[in-house]
Amino acid sequence: MGAFRLLSLALVPIIAVALTASLENSTWDASTAGEVQAEEKVYERFNLYLQExxxxxxxxxxLFVGTAAIICNTLNIVVLGHQKTISPFVYLKWVAVCDLLTGVMMTWQGVMVNLDALxxxxxxxxxxxxxxxxxxxxxxxxxxxxxxxxxxxGVDRLIAVLRPMKRAIWCTRRRAHITSAILCIAGIIPNFHLLFxxxxxxxxxxxxxxxxxxxxxxxxxxxxQILTITQWSKFLLKQILPLTVMVVTSTWTIVQILKSLRFRKQVNSQKSEKKIxxxxxxxxxxxxxxxxxxxxAFYIFDTSINGQDFTPSYSFSVFLLIAEFIPWSNSFLNFFVYILLNxxxxxxxxxxLLCRKKERHDYVTSTQLIGHQYQGNLG
Incomplete structure (x- = not known):
């Protein structure tokens, strides 16, 4: 009887420790499951906020890019209409018309992608x-x-520098209109795949x-296969080709201007400052x-070569969404370039903007200014 009592007294603390450990394990499992559920709810809520x-x-x-493009390019078209009609202004008018219509499409698309309105x-x-x-x-x-x-x-201005004696024949308004119309139709080619x-x-x-x-x-x-073909064709026709043409023509033009300036400084120093x-x-x-x-362009190039081996998160998708709007800013930022440089x-x-009418002497002065310095502004 004494041995049984001694054995029971020895087992009591062991059973107590076992029950305590079991209770702690069950409590820890319950708390861990609760934390996981709470984290999942927070993550879902965060994704919902990020989606909104x-x-x-x-x-x-x-809406912002579209509205800004409509306003700025309307001003571009009106103001360019008062400029002397030479080939550079013809190209700029066509660019303004394209950007104006782009702004209309951007605004309309902004309404159609609004989830709250839908x-x-x-x-x-x-x-x-x-x-x-x-x-x-x-x-x-x-x-x-x-x-x-x-x-x-850019090509038109390069020709004007390389062949100044033939500029009046090659860089005409009619050629500029025809070239712009052809290029408007050519813009369908890199985007035709979107229809399918x-x-x-x-x-x-x-x-x-x-x-x-x-x-x-x-x-x-x-x-x-079609995805790869369209990615590379789009990258070449919409990024590489325009960037290459612009870099080559602008660099070549600047080099020719610098050479011309050195020559003119030796012949007549009074004209060198106007040509810069x-x-x-x-x-x-x-x-x-x-x-x-x-x-x-660098991101598209990297994606075309290395592919995209991961599913983008909501945050990365938002970052890409913001990055995609940067090229569209060209549709209205050209207005500020004209303001600064012309x-x-x-x-x-x-x-x-101030609703002032042109007085007659202002018109004569402006005409004389263009006649003497139209090459100092746009060629």
């Missing part, structure tokens, strides 16, 4: 489903056409569950295009 933030950037970016208005969902793909195609085509016309402007690769499909909204239209790839667009800014606007527009398109354009723009 992406919607805000997508809608706001389209959730509220069924008619907008139907309209977005029918129109968003064609609007996307037209917008891309207009932007490409404007880029090609800027390339033609991009479509609209309904997907359930993560917030409301409503079916909303989203741009997606067709079965042809998902084919890996003769291609300011052309060079400014080209530099703007290079700066705004080079980062995205004195006549700046004076006419200020007069237009």
């Amino acid at each position: 933030f992406g919607n805000l950037i997508n809608t706001g970016g389209h 959730r509220l208005y069924p008619a907008l969902r139907v309209l977005s489903y029918r129109c968003q793909a064609i609007v996307y195609f037209i917008r891309s085509t207009l932007a490409t056409s404007a880029t090609y016309i800027i390339c033609a402007l 690769r991009v479509t609209l499909e309904y997907f359930p909204d993560s917030k409301t569950g409503l079916p909303l239209p989203f741009l997606t790839l067709t079965e042809i667009g998902r084919d890996k 800014q003769c291609f300011g606007v052309t060079i400014g527009v080209i530099v703007l295009f290079i700066v705004t398109n080079a980062p995205l 004195d006549t354009f700046r004076q006419d723009a200020i007069r237009l």
Whole structure:
């Protein structure tokens, strides 16, 4: 009896320790499961907020760029209409028209991608489903056409420097109009694949569950071989070709101008100072295009070679969304390039914004200024 009591007294603390350990393990498992569920809820909530933030950037970016492009290019067209009609201004007018229509498409697309508006208005969902793909195609085509016309402007100014005696024959308004019209049609070529690769499909909204239209790839667009071909062709025709033409023409033009300046300083020092800014606007527009398109071009080049072996997170997708709006800023930033680098354009723009009419003596002075310094502004 004494031995049994001694054994029971020895087992009591062991059983107590075992029960305590079991209770602690169950408590730890329950707390760990609760923490995991809480983290999952926080992550889902964060993704939802990030999705709404992406919607805000997508809608706001389209509306901001589109509205700014409409306003700035309307001013460009009006002010350029008062400039002397030479070939550079013809190209700039065509660029302004393309950018103006691009702004209209950007604004319209900003309305059609607004998730809040799509959730509220069924008619907008139907309209977005029918129109968003064609609007996307037209917008891309207009932007490409404007880029090609800027390339033609650089070539036009290079010809004017290399062959000054034949400038009046080769760099005419008629040739500029014909070239611009052809390049507007040529802008369809790099974007023609969008008609077959991009479509609209309904997907359930993560917030409301409503079916909303989203741009997606067709079965042809998902084919890996076709995807590779279109990526490389788009990269070459929309990035490499324009960048190469712009860099070559601008560099060559500057070199020729510097050579001409050295020669003119020896012959007549009075004309050397006027010629230094003769291609300011052309060079400014080209530099703007290079700066705004080079980062995205490098990213597309890296993706085309190395591929994208990971599924982008919401945060990375938002970053890419912001980066994609940078090249579209060309559609309205050209206005500020003209303001900074062209004195006549700046004076006419200020007069237009202040609603001042041109007086007769102002007109004569402006005409004389263009007659003596039109090469000092745009050639």
